[in-house]
Amino acid sequence: MQMVGMERAGQSHQILSARQMGLVACLRCTRVWPAGTSECGRCGHRLRSRDALSLQRVWAWWLVGVICYIPANLYPMLRTRTLFITSEDTILEGVVELAHHGSYGIALVIFVASVLIPIGKFLAIAFLAISVRRTGRQSTRMRHGLYEVVEYIGRWSMIDVFVVAILSSLVQLKTLASVAPGPASLFFALSVIFTMLSAQSFDSRMIWDLDAKPARKRAHV
Amino acid sequence: MPKPPDPSRLADTSDLIACASCDAVYRVARPDYGERTVCERCHSVLIAPRRAAGLKIIAVALAAVILIFAAALFPFMAINVAGARNAVSLLDAALAFQGGPLVFVSLVTVALILFIPLARMLLVLYVIAPLVAGRTPARGARTAFRWAEDLRPWSMAEIFAIGCAVSLIKISDLANVSLGPAFWMFAVLVVLVVVQDTFMCRWSVWNALDKATRS
Numbered sequence: 001m002q003m004v005g006m007e008r009a010g011q012s013h014q015i016l017s018a019r020q021m022g023l024v025a026c027l028r029c030t031r032v033w034p035a036g037t038s039e040c041g042r043c044g045h046r047l048r049s050r051d052a053l054s055l056q057r058v059w060a061w062w063l064v065g066v067i068c069y070i071p072a073n074l075y076p077m078l079r080t081r082t083l084f085i086t087s088e089d090t091i092l093e094g095v096v097e098l099a100h101h102g103s104y105g106i107a108l109v110i111f112v113a114s115v116l117i118p119i120g121k122f123l124a125i126a127f128l129a130i131s132v133r134r135t136g137r138q139s140t141r142m143r144h145g146l147y148e149v150v151e152y153i154g155r156w157s158m159i160d161v162f163v164v165a166i167l168s169s170l171v172q173l174k175t176l177a178s179v180a181p182g183p184a185s186l187f188f189a190l191s192v193i194f195t196m197l198s199a200q201s202f203d204s205r206m207i208w209d210l211d212a213k214p215a216r217k218r219a220h221v
Numbered sequence: 222m223p224k225p226p227d228p229s230r231l232a233d234t235s236d237l238i239a240c241a242s243c244d245a246v247y248r249v250a251r252p253d254y255g256e257r258t259v260c261e262r263c264h265s266v267l268i269a270p271r272r273a274a275g276l277k278i279i280a281v282a283l284a285a286v287i288l289i290f291a292a293a294l295f296p297f298m299a300i301n302v303a304g305a306r307n308a309v310s311l312l313d314a315a316l317a318f319q320g321g322p323l324v325f326v327s328l329v330t331v332a333l334i335l336f337i338p339l340a341r342m343l344l345v346l347y348v349i350a351p352l353v354a355g356r357t358p359a360r361g362a363r364t365a366f367r368w369a370e371d372l373r374p375w376s377m378a379e380i381f382a383i384g385c386a387v388s389l390i391k392i393s394d395l396a397n398v399s400l401g402p403a404f405w406m407f408a409v410l411v412v413l414v415v416v417q418d419t420f421m422c423r424w425s426v427w428n429a430l431d432k433a434t435r436s
Contacts, residue, residue: 015262017244025239025246028367029427030267032237032246042431043363085355098391106390144243144263151374158333158377162384163391165330170298171392173305181318181326181330189326196374205244210261 024049045203054203057081058129061198066122068191076182083176090184091115091160113159114188121157121195124150125202132206140207147204154199157192161185238424240265268424274352280340281417282349288410289339296401298385300392311335311403333377338414341376344369345417352429362430370423382411 014044018025023032024047026040033040037047075129076088091114098107124146153208171179238261239248247267252258257269271277292311299308315334318326348366351359359365385404392398 015245018246019244021246023234023246024241025241025244027241028242028370030238030424031427032234034234043367043427047368049374101394103390103394106387109387131279141263148242155374155377156380157381158380159384159387161326161330162334162377162381163388165297165317165326166314166384166388167392169309169314170300170307170388170398172307173300173302175361176302176305177395181323183323185318186323186326189329193329200374202399204242208243208245 019049051203054201055129057201058198061194062125065191065194065198068187069118072184072187072191075184077184079180079182081178110160113157117153117157121150121154125198143207150199154196161189238267247335259326269422271420274420275349277297277420278349280345281413285342285410285413288406292403292406293335294402297403334381337372338376338378341369341372352433358430358433377415379411
């Protein structure tokens with residue numbers, strides 16, 4: 001029982017994972033059970049020490065997310081019709097348009113939410129999924145931080161879909177002007193949903209397992 | 222708790238808590254109200270109890286439910302260009318995607334900004350209200366709380382609020398935009414959702430559910 005780290009200031013035990021102690025933890029309610037227990041007695045959640053299929057699900061959602069992101073950038077996001085002109089803007093064209101009009105702040109928000117965050121997320125998830133398989137040079141804490149950022153920030157990509165929703169319902173002025181959503185909005189929304197599912201499938205406990213292995217080896221030598 | 226280690230007690234794991242994001246195991250040390258215990262290696266929050274959290278959560282959830290209904294139905298924004306006027310409610314905005322497969326985006330939008338926040342509030346009320354009243358938990362309270370927690374990342378009211386700000390600036394050059402009562406209700410709703418998350422300590426709720434069912 002001394003192995004159990006306690007949340008007390010001034011104490012520095014070696015922190016052990018439930019797996020190393022022959023226990024299994026419930027991800028939902030954080031209760032701990034002896035290894036081999038199949039269902040949490042407190043919340044009924046299925047117990048798995050490590051989710052063996054986690055990485056497969058991560059890659060599957062990741063791939064559909066990336067595939068959906070391609071048409072999301074090729075098709076128009078917004079169709080704007082005014083008295084004289086009809087224009088169709090893809091995500092990037094919309095950003096350039098905004099910057100031309102001098103709204104640099106908004107152009108930046110849309111660029112970050114619709115381009116930087118999705119692409120950054122694809123790269124980050126791929127990096128995390130690859131890095132749990134081999135010991136990298138990056139510190140565990142850094143990778144865990146990256147995972148938390150990815151989980152937190154993914155939802156914010158939805159901004160552009162909501163902007164399209166607001167604009168196309170609001171700007172309906174019969175002959176004067178009207179805005180309609182383009183097919184890219186569908187693909188973009190799907191891409192955001194799939195990448196969120198991909199990030200949620202990732203079992204972040206695996207990040208820390210790699211850390212535990214070399215430590216044990218050193219102890220044996 | 223400086224007790225001598227007792228190997229037979231490893232079978233009893235009820236006083237242990239594991240970090241859900243890195244699997245580190247600790248013995249439960251309940252912090253004082255307003256304080257929180259944090260995982261030593263990944264810094265995830267483990268336990269964060271608040272004084273009278275149950276009552277506060279109920280109050281906030283009730284207010285949020287009323288606001289969601291009101292915000293959905295009252296006019297949200299209105300646009301005015303050269304005499305032509307158009308006012309929309311939140312429901313109109315969410316249902317703007319029409320024609321073929323785009324309807325899917327409409328359904329997703331309504332869910333993300335109205336139904337999922339509403340469902341979470343109702344589920345939380347269903348779970349917390351009997352606990353605060355000191356009664357046995359409602360039937361299916363565990364499942365209800367599980368759903369409420371699973372839906373958390375899919376409740377996107379605050380993101381919609383940023384979307385509003387962006388669209389406001391985008392069209393303010395072209396047209397005269399006025400904000401309806403629903404806009405302000407929605408703004409308050411966003412704050413309430415955030416406030417509720419700070420009161421909600423997952424571990425405390427599971428612990429309370431556990432105790433209430435056993436006694």
